[in-house]
Amino acid sequence: MLNALEVITTVTLGVMVGVEFSVAFFVNPILAGLPGDNGLRGRTHGARLLGAVMPFWYIGSLVLAAVWAVAERHHDGAGLVVIAAALLILSVVMSVLLLVPINNRVKRWTAEGLPADWKQQMNRWDRFHYVRVAVIVAAFTLLVTALA
Incomplete structure (x- = not known):
């Protein structure tokens, strides 16, 4: 049972x-290179689509890691899983406090109703997202290491 939990979580x-990672390093740069407001349209659609899915994915990953940490608390590698879960908590807090407020504004934007600072808001979201990606990559790396 524990092996299945480890695999599902990982x-x-x-x-x-x-x-x-793909959003940060491929999708958003591709959208930024599109002519006119096409990139903005892509980002607003992505904000709606991923904004609906990601809360469940982030919380689900955190819950799975926490259950793994509790179930394996007396085994080798448990400390790595606990640190990974703490990083996932950090990623959720970052999301709620930093990224979601921007995302909620972005998903309502239209080409006709853009705020004057829309590019700065997109750049700010991107910077926060790069940090969040680094945090979840570190958490993933710790979980994989705990499996070894």
């Missing part, structure tokens, strides 16, 4: 890391 977090 795969769930690993796929989430892949999506978030």
